[in-house]
Amino acid sequence: MNNPSRPLLRDRNFVWLMSGGAISVLGDQFTLIALPWLVLELTGDPVALGMSVALMGLPRAVLILFGGALVDRYAPKRVLMLTKHVNTALLAVLAILVYSGHAHLPAVLALALSLSLASAFGIPAGTSMLPHAVAPPYLQAANGMMMGLRQAAMLAGPLLAGLLFALAGDGSGGPRHMHGLALAFGVDCLSFAVSAWTLAQVEPRPFTPPAPQPVLRSVADGLAAVWRDTLLRTCFIYWGLCACVIGGVMQVALPLLASSRLHGASALGLLLGAHGAGALLGMAASSIGRRRAGNLGMTLLLIDGIVGLLLVPLGLITASWQGMLINVVIGVLGGFVQVAVFTWIQQRVPRELLGRTMSLFMFVFMGLAPLAAALSGWIAGRVALPALFGGAGACLAGAALLAWLFTPMRALRDAPATTV
Template identity: 55%
Template sequence: MNKQRSPILQDANFRWLLGGGVISGLGDQFTMIALPWLVLTMTGDPLALGAVIAIMSVPRAVFMLLGGALVDRYSPKRVMMVTKYVNAALLGVLAGLVLFAPALLSLPLLYALALGLGLAQAFAIPSGTSIMPQVVPPEHLQAANGAMMGMRQLTMLAGPVLAALLIAIAGDGGAAAAATTAAGAGGLHALHAPAGAFGIGIAFAFDCFTFLFTAWTLAQVRMRAGAARPAGPPQSIFSSVGEGLMTVWRDVALRTCFMYWSVVAVFVGGAMQVALPLLASQNLHGAGSLGLLTGAHGTGMLLGMALSSAGVKLRFGGFGATLLAIDAIVALLLAPLGAITATWQGAALLLLAGSLAGFMQIAVFTFIQGSVPPRMLGRAMSIFMFIFMGLAPLSAAAIGALLKVITLAQLFAGGSALLLAISALAWWLTPMRSIGTGGLRSES
């Protein structure tokens, strides 16, 4: 009975990979809370915080394509193992400085460590998103993706709460930072980590531990028989990246989907990254409201992933038609966000939108993994992740300027109308609606 109900959990390799992913994801959330808080306690300057985020995200996006090529050359497991040790080393240094030598941690040094973390992620992300087909058989791939993404989403809900609690209890350096600011710190780049930031240091130390621990769990994973790819002729990394781009371009279904996602990321994705924090600060009740809104969206995504993993069907035709229909529904849910007057209203809308997004996210990953030859999967996944982690942040920068001439309500309404228009144009002008899970179908 158990085997019939959950065959994927009978696979020891998958259990090692899933357990490591959960622990690593939890540690990631600790750093995502601790790092911006450290910058703010050091400087109190949003511009410095933006600089740290940019230093992490821009190189990550640029080098992610090279990361995908290395994954395909050396295998996802080998690349992931190296990134775990690199991340552990960087976070160990950061934790040690905050805990034992805060006077040595200047802003330029923090920029350098952030750059190192961003570069490590550029190689960790394509390896993490392409290893699954080498661990589980094809018939269990969607269930495995659902379980992994669902647990990852769970860590994204629990991790920030646990990290914030740890930092608040153990010390966030706020008092020391306030005293430094009141006394006048001089030049911005002369600022150092404040004393008393014990909780922040422990958060970094915990993430360092999770990377070391999950390096051990990853070592227990054995690739399934027949998953190893032929090495092929020697090829330069840049040629390998070009081959990956051409592989996606030559496949009509992949090219259509990737171009559609790029347009959505540029014209809609970046706007949402900026709009939600502004909505919480201008229309609602500040950081508490933002936490509830993001929590509702995350809960919705977890619910959608759980339903998909359980085999619940949500279809409006094939894969492409379903993707466009769900995007259109999400657009309608986002439209009234700019006019809400209570946090619960936004939470309800984002819960529904997140459920649809979570459900579709598993289908998207499974579609890519099933459409690309195994030896090219690292590069294909790096291109996909580049779209959302590279293009969307670039468009977010332009939204700040746009909000000087339009209102927040107009931004949400305009973004919703734009997403509806993009999905409608993709339906009528591209082969999108004829794409199935196995690629382009001959029937419409």
């Protein structure tokens, strides 16, 4: 049996695209840790932390549907290249402000908002690039390799960021000790510049775009198609609730946990790195074969219930290794679910609607998670960390139980792959 990865690794387009994507994801991890930590150091306020997370995600979520429609109209490479140049400039300004000691909350929040707006167009452009770069017979293998390398970069990034903060400072000693944060933004800035250069080397395959359609009409058609599909609609609503817990609460709770009980930003890097390592293992396990507890729906709901139970002791830990152990297990389960869910959507949705459906899927996660993060910041100022983690875990486990009892999700089955 031929190994499809061999011709892919000889494909100039794929190698350039994969290399640039991995570099960009690696750099992003530095900003994902440094930005909330910078806000905490500037304000010491959980509400401000929640606001910064919301500004990084909410505008992106609102505009990502329009970004996906525009990418369908214009070349993905053109849109993606523009966003990479914009992000390079924004991160350069942020790094200079932090290094010079002139970073203040209004300026930081304004730059966070600008980064969010740029990513609203960069994310759908990036997810649309691969079919334009490789031949259709190798698309599945290319997706698998890109997802694995992306997760490896997400694993290495927090660990490297934690090491950088440990060596260069994370701002805990005052403004004069923020050089580590400035370097983190500089690393991400450099990653965007390099990935823009690698993207310039990619020569897209010939493609005839569909007939032009008003952006609002295109977005509305995609929304209507998902809404008419009862099972797909139910799954999206349920996954949105999960996003509020995992994507929202954890973005606030983990930094607060590292700040109050552990060893600062370096501990946060270790916690996120452990989650990334687990997710990589979970993706590998999911790629080997279809392991199910009954069917796909029952498996997904069972895993969500287990993750909810695991969140409860996370609020009680007193050492980094304890949090790393729990996060590894959560990551394994999450990585397994991610591959299964993406594959199910790709197999169920017609190809001509897949781009808008995936944009809606990302909208659900990116829109609700920032709102949940802002609410979590407000709650965190009024309750203890164990209550925050325990409440989040109870909500996730309860949502899984209710979905099993009252929705068709428990009958969800793997769809057969469609023919090309």
